Amino acid sequence: MRILLWHVHGSWTTAFVRGPHTYLVPVTPDRGPDGLGRARTFDWPDSVVEVPPERLRDEDIDLVVLQRPHELDLVDRWLGRRPPLVYLEHNAPDGNVPDTRHPAADIPGATLVHVTHFNRLMWDNGPLPTAVIEHGIVDPGHLWTGEVPRAAVVVNEPVRRGRTVGTDLLPEFAAVAPVDVFGMGTSGLADRLGLAPDRCRAEELVQRELHTAMARRRLYLHPVRWTSLGLSLLEAMHLGMPVVALATTEVTEAVPPGAGVVSNRLDVLKDAVRDFLADPPHARTVGEGARAAALARYGLTRFLDDWERLLKEVTR
Template identity: 40%
Template sequence: MPFGANVHEIPASEVPSQSFDVVLFQHRRQWDDDRLNLLTDAQRRLPRVYIEHDPPQENAFEQKHWVQERDTLLVHVTHFNRLMWDSGETPTRVIEHGVIVPDDVRYSGELERGIAVINHLRQRGRRLGNDVYAQAAARVPLDLVGMDAQSAGGIGEIGNLELAAFAARYRFFFNPIRWTSLGLAIVEAMTIGMPIVGLATTELSTVIRNGESGFIHTDTEALIDAMQHLLRDPAEARRLGEGARRTALERFHIDRFASDWDEALRYVCS
């Protein structure tokens, strides 16, 4: 995604000479290495925020987060992620996604196919649901897009700015992922009015309501039945998509996202 005019990219070598109000980390390497080797002593004393984008990867419920500091705010992007991480003494809060999609992009659903958006599905295996996708694709017309999608029989990568319009033609969005954060592609699909079908795992189980915005279940046969039903009934798919859009505008609106971040930054800087 292109940055706005208020974002300024500088070489790492220039960071020590810069003046900042707050330091934000988004990757363990940044916390373990850059914090110690790139920032000055004064910069390390600045207010700090660490954004954790994923649930624990090593142990579902016992992994302790590497940020263990009372003076750093650990921000999770879903309530499920915060529940599963052992954040120890570090203060936490949840700031859910906020998305912007082009005003002229809306769900049409004329393609009698479903779409899944997953990067490196074949490489990442069962955690990302490669077996679930293959099982469904054997009985339901599905297209996979994302990085290296071709190796799993998919189309390939679609640029972020083009993805919403590309997906809008498909009848439904399919999410076969067992263990993940809430994907932005799902939120964007909901925002344009697309029905969601997926595994009732992690945060998605709190987002989609059966019969209102899509269909979720832990039974893959039930998911296949739901997808086949939407292929036969485009009016029902559109009705569910409208419910998904209402949910997205209430829960994932960009104004709410900006307000939450404004509040978080004021908190750490106070």
């Protein structure tokens, strides 16, 4: 099967293109948002092929995976036809939740796929057929050492996104454990939060470096209030890191007992951070539980099998 999709979400796409198909990704001279082409910081197989927009009309395309509302217009302009359509929604709804209607709800013949059951529940999907295919992770291996007694946080643009990703909570946690924040747009974060550099450090790393850096930290902290299930949380669990997380969106499903501490009580979460920091053997045991849970629910084989079944249903 030849599948057209845009390079929008690098981590998710890294798992998706491990399937048995050919994946066409648009590429433009400026490699802008609608033509990023192949990833530069993720490992993608040779089955991912860059195609300039002007060549798409001549390509055999069996299915299109949409991820943003305007991509349907690009399909009409660049292909001049509509192959079978799947709209993949990565995010929880914003705005007037739970009455936010999904932008794909009225696309004729499309199938809407959510990455969590929480997201499907919270979006108004209209009459569109919907499915949930939970995330799958390319296993980075059990890399946790916990040698650095700090908490790791992974979030992009924490200043701009603010309360949504729990940026305002970082000083609360930094009071009990030093925090290292990894992600794009993190420069100057400590100054903005009024934190000393030794209590909050920020760094931008490519994916290969990120996993190693995360795994050296004692625990993974997930202070996010409202977003879809972060792939960084699932990656941390795969790495064998114990998790401390807010009990929001899909987190209570993803982090079962024995894999970490999940609560909406800051006192409970801060106590958990203290405990993991003070007791590396306990952190290791819980991290092993997190890895086992992540492999069982968010393994790559299950993910690809789920997608294969859906793709066959949509294109038959």
